[in-house]
Each structure stands twice: as C-alpha cells, then as structure tokens.
Amino acid sequence: MNTAADIKDTGFEQELAQHIVTALNMEINPAGIDPLAPLYGDAGLGIDSIDVLEISLVITKQYGVQLRSDDENNVRIFSSLRNLANHVQQYRIK
Amino acid sequence: MPSIPLLKYRQPESVFAWQDGNAISAQRFLTDVVSLAELLPARSHILNLCNDRYRFLVGFSAALLRGQISLLPPNQTPDLLNRLKQHYADLYCLTDAADYRGPLETLHFPDLSQLVLPPTSIPEIPASQIAAIVFTSGSTGNPMPNEKSWGSLTRSVTAEAQRLSILDRGNLTLLGTVPPQHMYGFESTALIALQAGVILHAAKPFFPADIGAALNGIPGPRALITTPVHLRTLVASDVDLPELELIVCATAPLTRELAMQAVTRFGAPLREIYGFTEAGQIASRDTATTDVWQTLDGLSLREEDGVIYVSGGHVVGELPFSDVAELHSDTTFSLHGRTADLINIAGKRTSLASLNHHLNAIDGVLDGVFFMPEEHDGNTVRLAAFVVAPDLDTREILAALRLRIDPAFLPRPMHKVDALPRNATGKLPRASLATLLQQYKGAA
Numbered sequence: 403m404n405t406a407a408d409i410k411d412t413g414f415e416q417e418l419a420q421h422i423v424t425a426l427n428m429e430i431n432p433a434g435i436d437p438l439a440p441l442y443g444d445a446g447l448g449i450d451s452i453d454v455l456e457i458s459l460v461i462t463k464q465y466g467v468q469l470r471s472d473d474e475n476n477v478r479i480f481s482s483l484r485n486l487a488n489h490v491q492q493y494r495i496k
Numbered sequence: 497m498p499s500i501p502l503l504k505y506r507q508p509e510s511v512f513a514w515q516d517g518n519a520i521s522a523q524r525f526l527t528d529v530v531s532l533a534e535l536l537p538a539r540s541h542i543l544n545l546c547n548d549r550y551r552f553l554v555g556f557s558a559a560l561l562r563g564q565i566s567l568l569p570p571n572q573t574p575d576l577l578n579r580l581k582q583h584y585a586d587l588y589c590l591t592d593a594a595d596y597r598g599p600l601e602t603l604h605f606p607d608l609s610q611l612v613l614p615p616t617s618i619p620e621i622p623a624s625q626i627a628a629i630v631f632t633s634g635s636t637g638n639p640m641p642n643e644k645s646w647g648s649l650t651r652s653v654t655a656e657a658q659r660l661s662i663l664d665r666g667n668l669t670l671l672g673t674v675p676p677q678h679m680y681g682f683e684s685t686a687l688i689a690l691q692a693g694v695i696l697h698a699a700k701p702f703f704p705a706d707i708g709a710a711l712n713g714i715p716g717p718r719a720l721i722t723t724p725v726h727l728r729t730l731v732a733s734d735v736d737l738p739e740l741e742l743i744v745c746a747t748a749p750l751t752r753e754l755a756m757q758a759v760t761r762f763g764a765p766l767r768e769i770y771g772f773t774e775a776g777q778i779a780s781r782d783t784a785t786t787d788v789w790q791t792l793d794g795l796s797l798r799e800e801d802g803v804i805y806v807s808g809g810h811v812v813g814e815l816p817f818s819d820v821a822e823l824h825s826d827t828t829f830s831l832h833g834r835t836a837d838l839i840n841i842a843g844k845r846t847s848l849a850s851l852n853h854h855l856n857a858i859d860g861v862l863d864g865v866f867f868m869p870e871e872h873d874g875n876t877v878r879l880a881a882f883v884v885a886p887d888l889d890t891r892e893i894l895a896a897l898r899l900r901i902d903p904a905f906l907p908r909p910m911h912k913v914d915a916l917p918r919n920a921t922g923k924l925p926r927a928s929l930a931t932l933l934q935q936y937k938g939a940a
Contacts (some may be wrong), residue, residue: 426908427878427908428908428909429909429936429937450903450904450906451702451903451904452725452841452904454702455702455703455725455726455729456729458703458704458729458733459704459729459732459733462704462733462734463732468703468704468705468733468735469703469705470703470705470706470709471701471702471703471706472706
C-alpha cells in the first residue's frame with residue numbers, strides 16, 4: 403500500500419496539478435501548489451464538491467481512473483495533491 | 497377540513513424504497529414513520545439534515561404527523577443556522593451523521609430496525625397544514641420564508657408526475673443526484689414517492705461511477721433526477737449506465753446541446769423542469785427538441801406591464817415570475833435569461849444582493865461586489881468578486897465568507913482592488929465589472 407511518503411514522483415504531481423488548474427479555470431501557478439496541503443477548505447486550494455466533480459472528469463479522461471464516493475479512502479485521497487497523485491498512479495489504466 | 501393521505505398508490509407490501517440494496521415495503525415505511533413520530537421532541541420546527549433520502553423522508557413524514565414544520569434553508573452555514581435559531585426559538589435538527597456538530601439541539605436518527613409493530617393505516621394530513629417553509633436568500637442576509645401547505649405540495653408533485661407520465665408507475669425507481677433539502681430534490685425525489693406511486697432511492701450518488709453503480713444495483717425501470725452540472729459530468733464520463741426510462745433535469749438552464757447529447761448517449765427522453773421557490777415547479781420542456789416551456793396542468797399565465805404572473809393548480813394566489821420571459825399563450829413561454837440577481841449553481845440558489853451583503857459585512861472589507869460572468873464554455877460558471885480591503889488578504893476574506901455563504905458561491909477569482917469602478921451615481925455598471933475582470937484575465 404502506498405502512503406504519502408512512498409512515492410515522490412513530483413513530475414506526476416506537477417502534471418496532475420496542471421490538469422486541475424486548467425479544469426477549474428484557476429488563476430494560479432500549478433507549481434505553487436503545496437503537494438501536502440489539503441485540497442478542500444480554506445487552508446489549501448479551497449476546492450469544493452463541484453470542483454471535485456470536474457477533477458474526477460479530468461482524471462477519468464487522462465488516466466482512466468473512476469473515482470467513487472464510497473471508497474473508504476476518499477478522505478485520504480482528496481486530503482492533498484500528493485495523495486491524489488498516489489491514488490491515480492496506483493489505479494491508472496492509461 | 498379536507499385531508500390528503502400521507503401515501504398514495506401503494507399497497508402495504510409493495511416496494512416503497514431502495515436503501516443499501518434492500519427493498520423497503522410501504523408498510524415498513526409507515527411503521528418507521530409512526531415510530532419516529534413518537535420519538536420526536538415536542539417542538540414546532542425541525543431542520544431535517546438526514547443525508548440518506550429514505551431517512552429524510554421518514555423524518556419529514558414523522559414531523560408532519562406531529563404537526564411540525566420542516567425548514568428548508570438555502571444552505572447550512574453556521575451564520576444561517578444561527579439566524580434561523582433566533583427566529584424559530586424551538587428549532588431542533590434531525591441528523592443521520594454520527595459526528596454531526598451544529599449550533600442547534602440535535603436528535604440523531606434512531607435505529608428503528610428492531611421494532612416490530614402491528615400494521616399501520618395510512619395517516620391523513622390536513623391539506624391546510626403548513627408542512628414546510630422554504631427559504632430564499634434575502635438581500636439583508638436574512639432568508640425569506642415561503643410557507644408550503646401539505647395540500648399545495650401534494651398538488652404540485654402530482655402535477656409533476658402527470659407531466660412526466662410516471663403517476664402510479666409502481667415499479668419505477670427514481671434516483672436523485674440532488675439533496676432532498678432543496679426544493680427540487682424535496683419535491684422531485686422525496687415527496688413524489690409519497691404521492692405519485694413511484695419508488696424512492698435512498699442514495700445521493702455523486703461521481704459518475706456512483707450513479708452507474710446505484711442504477712445497476714436496482715432492478716429496472718429507472719429514472720434519473722439530476723442537474724446540468726451532474727448531467728454534463730455524466731455525459732463526459734465513459735460510465736456505462738443501464739437502460740433509463742427518463743431523465744429529469746432542473747435548477748439551472750440546460751443547453752440544447754447538452755440535452756441532445758444526454759438523449760443520444762442514454763437513449764432516454766429528457767424533461768427539464770422550471771420553477772421558482774415562491775411558486776414551486778411551474779413548467780416543463782423537452783429541451784432536446786424545443787425551447788418552449790409548457791405549464792404544468794392547472795396553471796395559467798398572464799402578462800401585465802411586462803411582468804408574467806402564474807396562478808391556478810398548486811400555486812397559491814397569483815405570483816410574478818422572477819425571470820425575464822416571453823409569453824406565447826396562457827400556457828406556453830420562453831425564458832430570456834434568468835433575472836440577473838438570482839444565482840443558481842448546482843442546484844443551490846442565492847442572489848447577488850445577498851452575497852454582496854455578506855461580503856460587505858466582513859470586518860475590514862470597505863467595499864466589495866460579486867460578479868457573475870457571462871456563461872462561456874461548457875464549464876460550470878463561477879462567480880468573481882472584487883474587494884477593497886487594505887488590511888486583509890484574499891485568504892482571510894475567503895475564510896470569513898466560508899462561514900456565511902455556501903462554498904458553491906465562493907468567488908473564483910477574487911481580486912483585491914484599490915477602488916470599485918463606481919459611476920457618478922455610485923452604481924456599479926455590469927459592463928465596468930466585466931471590463932475589470934477581463935483586465936485581470938489578460939494580465940494573468
């Protein structure tokens with residue numbers, strides 16, 4: 403099982419950050435996203451549930467990963483860019 | 497006094513709901529309602545926050561039996577709940593989230609599964625009883641109440657079911673992606689199961705894969721009750737759905753293009769519903785083939801001094817449209833853009849006046865305004881905001897807003913400016929704000 407510390411493929415984190423920033427029309431530099439900061443809420447990227455739908459679409463299109471809300475790891479998956487990147491890397495089929 | 501049964505078109509043993517893959521009979525539902533009603537505290541107003549749609553409807557029905565009014569506010573921010581508490585002093589909340597913590601006295605939905613009660617007859621509810629108060633966002637931050645009687649609500653969902661051709665369809669299951677706590681989901685996924693003889697699905701699937709799994713987990717036939725945001729994501733995903741009999745969409749305007757894509761992709765008719773909080777649902781159209789709205793049965797329209805009024809059917813009195821519309825006959829119309837002040841994102845409603853009030857109420861904000869850009873590409877439109885606040889950074893302003901407004905309305909982007917482009921009369925022309933936003937986009 404991967405934990406946040408296992409994978410340090412920051413290149414992939416950057417690629418995913420770029421997809422998220424583009425999908426959400428955010429006016430920020432993807433390289434400026436702290437990979438360990440929470441995605442939800444005002445402490446980090448400040449995304450909300452509509453954004454999560456947009457992100458899920460990008461992840462499905464780019465990597466073939468279908469997100470499920472009853473995944474018990476969901477809280478962890480969306481807790482940071484790094485955890486989201488780990489999840490996508492683990493289950494990607496393209 | 498005329499009364500209307502809680503439940504219609506149901507035999508005791510027929511399936512009333514699907515919950516976690518299990519069928520719940522109409523008899524079991526009635527037993528749960530009567531049992532819960534006995535456990536509710538003696539109060540007059542309830543805030544029903546149950547996430548599970550079945551538990552929500554049991555809670556609503558139990559409250560109805562006890563003569564308690566269900567409040568349906570536009571959001572559940574701490575600011576709004578405290579305002580409600582001030583106005584409805586005995587308000588309590590019912591929740592099925594074990595870890596829920598809020599400002600109201602809380603009743604956790606009890607486990608009713610072990611109760612074995614004798615068969616219950618179907619309760620009758622007085623038609624004039626106030627069943628719910630639905631709130632719109634007022635311009636002063638205080639929500640505006642709209643009382644809904646049991647008679648009006650039941651007439652509304654019956655007219656809807658007739659229009660959707662699903663009245664007394666017995667084995668048709670309605671799966672909703674919208675919460676039952678807002679008017680559309682309240683009527684079209686919850687009340688409709690009580691009054692129209694269709695089956696409720698307890699889940700509220702979110703991701704496209706969730707919707708697929710929920711639909712695949714029940715026997716057909718199936719209908720999907722959703723919004724443009726969810727529909728767009730669903731169409732764009734490659735999730736396989738089982739055969740759908742009907743797709744219903746509401747809350748924000750649906751484009752012809754997306755409607756046609758959905759019809760082609762899922763092979764089901766798509767019917768869009770239009771309404772507003774004061775009147776409830778008003779009209780429908782088959783968006784893939786027409787722009788013209790047809791009023792629900794019993795309703796009629798008239799125009800006076802450029803304002804369109806609706807009356808008849810479930811509408812109490814005569815109510816003005818809040819949107820700009822063109823009348824074609826006394827039962828058909830076209831919408832020409834929704835009224836600029838009303839904001840609707842993913843089924844959540846507010847007004848620019850309300851948002852501006854909350855923004856300017858933050859300590860340190862000297863002047864501020866929200867701005868709704870024109871719809872551009874297929875993406876969900878987001879609000880922008882311009883703020884004059886020399887001593888705050890945008891993160892601090894966002895944190896303060898988060899306590900007061902629904903996250904769906906948080907501005908993106910928010911720009912700090914030295915002054916707003918107010919004209920000589922102090923107004924903020926839309927064109928000036930559009931230009932300002934464009935300047936920031938150009939600079940990014």
